[in-house]
Amino acid sequence: METVVNILSWAFLLAGAFLGISGAVGLFRFPEFFTRLHAASVTDSLCAALIVLGLILQSASLMLIIKLVLILLILTYTSPTAAHALAKAALHGGLKPVPDGEGEPSSKS
Amino acid sequence: MRDLFAIVMLFGIYSLLSAGFFVSMDAVDVALTEAAVGAGITTVLMLGTLALTARTEKRKGHGPLLPLLVVIVTGAALIYATLDMPYFADPDAPAHQHVAPRYIQESGTEIGIPNIVTSVLASYRGFDTLGEVVVIFAAGLGVLILLGVAGDRRHDASPSTMQHHLVLRVITKSLIPLILLYALYIQFHGDYGPGGGFQAGVIFAAAFILYSIIYGLNSAERIISPAVLRFLMAAGVLIFSGTGVAALLLGGNYLDYDFLAHDPVHGQHVGILLVEFGVGVTVTAVMISVFFNFSGRSNARQETGKQ
Amino acid sequence: MTTVLGLYNYWVVIFLMMVGFYIVIAHGNMVKKVVGLNIFQTSVFILYISVGKVRDGAAPILDDTVTVYSNPLPHVLILTAIVVGVATTALALALIVRIRESYGSIEEEDIHRQDESL
Numbered sequence: 001m002e003t004v005v006n007i008l009s010w011a012f013l014l015a016g017a018f019l020g021i022s023g024a025v026g027l028f029r030f031p032e033f034f035t036r037l038h039a040a041s042v043t044d045s046l047c048a049a050l051i052v053l054g055l056i057l058q059s060a061s062l063m064l065i066i067k068l069v070l071i072l073l074i075l076t077y078t079s080p081t082a083a084h085a086l087a088k089a090a091l092h093g094g095l096k097p098v099p100d101g102e103g104e105p106s107s108k109s
Numbered sequence: 110m111r112d113l114f115a116i117v118m119l120f121g122i123y124s125l126l127s128a129g130f131f132v133s134m135d136a137v138d139v140a141l142t143e144a145a146v147g148a149g150i151t152t153v154l155m156l157g158t159l160a161l162t163a164r165t166e167k168r169k170g171h172g173p174l175l176p177l178l179v180v181i182v183t184g185a186a187l188i189y190a191t192l193d194m195p196y197f198a199d200p201d202a203p204a205h206q207h208v209a210p211r212y213i214q215e216s217g218t219e220i221g222i223p224n225i226v227t228s229v230l231a232s233y234r235g236f237d238t239l240g241e242v243v244v245i246f247a248a249g250l251g252v253l254i255l256l257g258v259a260g261d262r263r264h265d266a267s268p269s270t271m272q273h274h275l276v277l278r279v280i281t282k283s284l285i286p287l288i289l290l291y292a293l294y295i296q297f298h299g300d301y302g303p304g305g306g307f308q309a310g311v312i313f314a315a316a317f318i319l320y321s322i323i324y325g326l327n328s329a330e331r332i333i334s335p336a337v338l339r340f341l342m343a344a345g346v347l348i349f350s351g352t353g354v355a356a357l358l359l360g361g362n363y364l365d366y367d368f369l370a371h372d373p374v375h376g377q378h379v380g381i382l383l384v385e386f387g388v389g390v391t392v393t394a395v396m397i398s399v400f401f402n403f404s405g406r407s408n409a410r411q412e413t414g415k416q
Numbered sequence: 417m418t419t420v421l422g423l424y425n426y427w428v429v430i431f432l433m434m435v436g437f438y439i440v441i442a443h444g445n446m447v448k449k450v451v452g453l454n455i456f457q458t459s460v461f462i463l464y465i466s467v468g469k470v471r472d473g474a475a476p477i478l479d480d481t482v483t484v485y486s487n488p489l490p491h492v493l494i495l496t497a498i499v500v501g502v503a504t505t506a507l508a509l510a511l512i513v514r515i516r517e518s519y520g521s522i523e524e525e526d527i528h529r530q531d532e533s534l
Contacts, residue, residue: 135486158509162516176442184434196422225476225488248503255510
């Protein structure tokens with residue numbers, strides 16, 4: 001039982017770390033603002049959620065698990081909202097998503 | 110790097126990183142304060158300033174050579190000075206002798222609350238905290254004088270740009286009660302864990318600032334008007350110094366909490382509670398008032414058409 | 417070698433301090449100067465907090481399972497310093513807004529030029 005829980009939590013933490021790194025790489029390599037925003041929001045929501053889940057499996061006391069669950073809830077609430085707010089702000093500022101095939105190489109934005 | 114907006118964002122990240130550093134240095138109270146204040150309030154105020162001034166920096170006229178030279182010389186002198194300093198985390202360093210062991214050992218019996226930082230802040234070093242509250246009050250007054258727009262604000266509901274953003278409004282409405290509850294928890298739990306008046310005040314103000322950003326300055330001012338804020342700013346300082354005067358009237362020295370109740374430990378508890386409450390009230394009022402002033406200035410500019 | 421390992425926290429602080437100092441004296445834009453001042457402030461906080469840490473110490477919250485505590489005194493001083501720092505930053509930013517309204521710009525050279533031409 002111990003080892004199953006350990007292996008699961010390792011899997012979650014590693015998956016979260018991988019998603020975080022891929023989000024960071026995407027931030028640099030994607031050509032256009034909205035695609036970069038997508039990469040950043042993956043880091044914000046899924047990577048953070050997986051890491052918190054991995055930590056929940058490692059926790060010793062019930063108090064700690066409850067606090068981590070609350071943190072997970074707040075993260076799920078606020079990170080997609082932040083990405084949404086960024087996208088709305090960009091649209092308001094005039095930036096339009098460029099359909100596939102016409103994207104220019106990464107310009108400073 | 111000449112885009113000031115990017116600089117402000119990077120500064121927010123730097124503040125958050127230093128808060129993480131404080132946690133690894135076992136300074137949990139300080140980390141909480143730095144995260145709330147540095148990454149929160151300072152970034153918001155700088156963005157407000159950027160909205161009222163320019164967004165990019167002009168190319169500067171003189172070269173960087175002379176400042177670089179001054180900086181290198183000063184840095185070298187400072188490094189030479191540190192060669193005599195005690196090693197990092199050395200338990201025998203002079204900083205850990207004399208007063209600190211007394212606080213750590215006596216705080217449990219004399220004051221009786223687990224968080225030593227709060228007991229030192231509010232009781233052993235209460236005068237410093239009184240000075241700090243007065244400084245915050247003075248800064249609030251200063252911003253009021255510099256940026257306050259006199260007279261009645263237009264009370265029509267001028268729509269803010271955020272009115273149409275359904276997702277933001279819904280999330281804000283459900284988050285604000287949680288933020289306020291959390292601020293109250295930190296305020297009163299500061300005796301048992303990291304927390305206290307300052308952190309709670311800043312988080313409390315953050316809830317109001319969030320509401321003001323999403324729903325507009327006029328709606329926010331209808332909820333808590335500038336007159337109430339001015340009263341609260343002064344009330345917090347009065348509560349703090351009033352506790353000291355009460356201790357004087359009951360027979361002890363100024364801010365000597367031992368005399369506030371029937372038994373010294375209870376007196377200390379009562380004193381710390383009142384003092385932290387005063388601090389929280391003043392910090393909340395000052396932060397909200399400063400933000401309202403920055404916001405109102407930008408509204409007033411748009412009304413008169415200046416740029 | 418132990419000198420480097422023992423003193424590196426001070427050197428990091430000095431590096432940050434010099435960065436902040438350089439920003440204040442080398443740039444003309446007022447907002448950048450305020451950011452530089454804040455970096456300087458934060459580096460001083462890091463200095464004091466790192467002085468307060470005791471090896472294998474725990475956070476200074478009384479607990480029966482802990483024997484060695486980190487020094488709580490620097491924590492108190494820095495708590496005060498952080499809040500005072502934000503108060504002064506708020507005041508500085510308000511001053512910048514008013515300067516911009518009076519002079520029309522927040523670059524140091526423009527302001528000097530306008531003052532000297534009076």
